[in-house]
Amino acid sequence: MAGTGVFADVLDGEVYKYYADGEWRASASGKTVAIVNPTTRQTQYRVQACTQEEVNKVMDAAKVAQKAWARTPLWKRAELLHKAAAILKEHKAPIAECLVKEIAKPAKDAVSEVVRSGDLVSYTAEEGVRILGEGKLLVSDSFPGNERNKYCLSSKVPLGVVLAIPPFNYPVNLAVSKIGPALIAGNSLVLKPPTQGAVAALHMVHCFHLAGFPKGLISCVTGKGSEIGDFLTMHPGVNCISFTGGDTGIAISKKAGMVPLQMELGGKDACIVLDDADLDLVAANIVKGGFSYSGQRCTAVKVVLIMEAVADTVVEKVNAKVAKLKVGPPEDDCDITPVVTESSANFIEGLVMDAKEKGATFCQEYRREGNLIWPLLLDHVRPDMRIAWEEPFGPVLPVIRINSVEEGIHHCNASNFGLQGCVFTRDINKAIMISDAMESGTVQINSAPARGPDHFPFLKDSGIGSQGITNSINMMTKVKSTVINLPSPSYTMG
Ligand SMILES: NC(=O)C1=CN([C@@H]2O[C@H](COP(=O)(O)OP(=O)(O)OC[C@H]3O[C@@H](n4cnc5c(N)ncnc54)[C@H](OP(=O)(O)O)[C@@H]3O)[C@@H](O)[C@H]2O)C=CC1
């Protein structure tokens, strides 16, 4: 159970502690932040509202710890990461319980998130050993005018202190996707978890603590992003920011100093359906892609662009599947669970009402109880409706009927987002050409968008840089070169 057994140290009475300098601590602020259960809409947990002074101390400790960590052999860093991964998986049940209570993630998906996170950490350790174990040797005579009298040895070295800010929808997985690469590359890491999901993240951090990472190398400060976010992201002790979330990321990138940024923001993933597609496959992927975790995934299908000739058939097939989705609490492992906050539910409702006023066809009756919104397919959506462009982050999916592939590509590319997209057709040549034309980081052919497997590059225009294990390790390093200057040119004869 959360906050008990090996996790007892994390809890102080009714309030979860924050993690600094290898210890669990209560904040001197005496203030707490409430985490509201999306299902009951009651306070489920409380976390510390950390102060600026506490952030300063964490940054100082992170700087000191990083210097020693960078001198720790790569294989030892990997060994500790493997240990943390095993502990994380061993304790999947209490961590998953937090995900169910804090973010209403369906019970089975919550367990999968923790297991996937352990696997991600292990893979990162292995990948880090491989890619950081190699450097480059450059010789000078390849550049015009030079002889071979200079040897340049370059390798990847850490950046320093990495600040990780994940979003609510994967508070564990999108935290470890930043923690693992940062640590294997020799950085220290300061985590600011999302408020909804903070307790799951604190439990995950405790698994790293139990694995025996040095003091100060990992810290976790809690508090509302709106209150301590700016102080963290503009802190002079930060050498890199890895952020996943919404428009907050745009504001951060404007305020952050001259540090490398990894920003993974929203998406409006388009699903283009051609008339030669396997329509059962299309319907299955629209439902899975559009409605898993109630549409609260950056990679969710967020607009269907379908050829008029097959639209009626697909809409009918999708509706039949939507009717079978189980709606209810995450504890019952329902497919559709309450969305994360009341304000999120209100925002989604605003998009639905706009579509209603402008004449979209409601394939199901709109129904909401508290934060629980029943799955809804909106047909005959037109570009003048907000839902055609905005990301609901909820179980509402618009269908726009198109008369040509070009029309679909045009809609996709006119969006400000460009995270992922997908195309359904039996013609591989067409699929490749459409993929090339879609200005999206990743295009899936004949499957719904998805980030995983987690070693795939997770590229996008909806942000800066790219994720995926290898990309993140590379992003959290810089190149250091040492040039050997020979007294006279030297050429190897064999
Ligand atoms: N691309 C993706 O993977 C995802 C995209 N999103 C997008 O984000 C929207 C909202 O999701 P949400 O998680 O609330 O995203 P936010 O951008 O609101 O929050 C993401 C993280 O940033 C923190 N934060 C908030 N304000 C600041 C600040 N000023 N400085 C630094 N950090 C801050 C949040 O903390 P706190 O919780 O304390 O406010 C949270 O940890 C969704 O509607 C969707 O558009 C969301 C999830 C994933």
Ligand SMILES: O=C(O)[C@H](O)COP(=O)(O)O
């Ligand atoms: O933040 C998100 O929504 C994720 O990066 C999407 O991951 P998924 O495709 O594995 O759900």
